[in-house]
Amino acid sequence: MPEPFKQLVSRTFVIKQEAVDTDQIIPARFLTTTTREGLGKAAFYDWRYDADGNPKANEPLNTIDASEHRVLVAGDNFGCGSSREHAPWALTDYGFRAVISTTIADIFTSNALKNGLLPITVDKDTHARLMEDPGGRVSIDLDKSELTIGNNPPIKFHIEPFARRCLIEGVDPMGWLVDRVPTIETYERERAV
């Protein structure tokens, strides 16, 4: 289980591109792993490394202090494509704890929430403001569901309530479901499945 998520104050890292797909976030050839650890090195691999596997000096993802840039801001439809949970594993291992876009793909959202990576969707104006200020400071308060950009008034965002509770209270969704196996057994008896 990821550690409980309450508040995050960080600089943003901005990717000025729409439809950043899961093959960009982590190319498929890194999916032969059987563990979830250590995938940060594969995050955005084909953007960060040249054909010989050397880090590109002019790629910001290779030069920023990841511990200072924990909020990723990107264009519409972030995380589209595959269901690979390796995408949030790679992003969190790299250092990100939140992703902000206008739209974030459904399966990516579901996967991110299970790994302590907060997927926040915002309106176009707020998004434009974030996109135009790379490295700007933002503050995220999950208790209040508020995003604050610089010294501006906070903006409300929506996270599915159960996932939000899991993140704040450290509730384990698999354990929660396992606790409901008796209800599931009743359903199976009634439907004879």
Place this chain on the structure above:
Amino acid sequence: MSSLNGPKTLLEKVWEKHVVQRETGETPAILYVDLHLVHEVTSPQAFSELDARGLKVRRPDRTFATLDHSTPTAPPGADGKRPYVTAEAEAQVATLERNCAKHGVTLAGWDSDDRGVVHVMAPELGLTQPGMVVVCGDSHTATHGAFGALAFGIGTSEVGHVLATQCLLQRKPKRMRVTVDGVLQPGVSAKDLTLAVIAEIGFGGGSGYVIEYAGSAIRALEMEGRMTLCNMSIEAGARAGMVAPDEKTIEFLRGRRHVAKGDRFEEIAREWLSLATDDGATFDKEIRIDGAAITPMATWGTTPDAALPIGSVAPTPANDTEAKALAYMGFEAGHATTEYPIDVVFVGSCTNGRLSDLRAAAEVLRGNKVKSGVRMLVVPGSEAVKKQAEDEGLHHVFKDAGAEWREPGCSMCIAMNGDFVAPGKLAISTSNRNFEGRQGKGARTILASPATAAASAIAGVLTDPRIFTQPAQEAKRA
């Protein structure tokens, strides 16, 4: 959604039957899963989680595994060893073999005639049936919606949830209906229809929705064509696509191994027909497309919705993202994408790796040669497809033309098994994604139908297949 007793959509009928516990403001519904498909890439960490918690697979009888993504498509060498791309890929396959043995899960492994790409294999065996909830750690699980199942991809944490409980926590999705009426022109395939639909909805336009495909053009599609269409629902952002069961669905499933037999089958088949959306049921979004207006399609950019009729010029970019896509593809605005020499042709995948797809490619290729300098790879979607194709002699057509005939698997669609397109090379692929680097680092991908792939292999450039299949009509038109 509609009231409990009012007219219902196909989605609502399937959804309601699977609600173990209703959703509230605080918690999602607990949704029951009838069929859980498993492959080697997205399952190891889920099995590890079960082991760490001392849990067992709750319903191994509703869980079915196969090997497809990391598997080599070249046959074993003289030493009997399979040519895995890395030791890690081999270890991943061994991990699934071990996990299935330990938990009593049926695995269509190397020794099984059932093995295949997960979304090709399950319908063949009759595992996928109308009205089911089907999940898999794979975004192309939407394929199974062709049978009127609610089928969608999940992440590895959720694979763990289903292994442990046979259930998922889910919020009810929104309803979209895409109606395609009219009759498809001769030489226009399900893949062309699919690319036209995605271009219309847009890459993220289906986010939050389950799509029901309806209309006379959909009803006219055979089951394999419906699978191609539903398969790519995720490329429009929708987790699932569905087609209401009809006589074609019933006849496809009749006699398949995991389907009921005799009178029981007739009874179940009647229930399947009752799943169709009721007259008067409403959708959150409706899209209408004229099927008769669709012509063979191909993509020009790096998202699957960037598709146009073959022969179109690459568009003038509307924004930075489109400009970047065009630059990556090496296409120039105002120039037809049929002008650029291609290097690789790939026929296969969960989108277009079925027998009808191989027949369509072979029909074009028969008696022709793959252009010198073009590499063509034909990868059947399953052992069964491979055998049927060989029984019909299709492998000879491919080999005689100069194409490679491979072992079943995902292969060059996801390019994680060692089959890949080299940096900068231009590929025509019958798969589902043209993302940057999807088919290999720096690979450039044009998505198209099997017939188009074959026609392009012969010509060495993107080519409308109708010049091979309907020369007379083409001549008349000219």
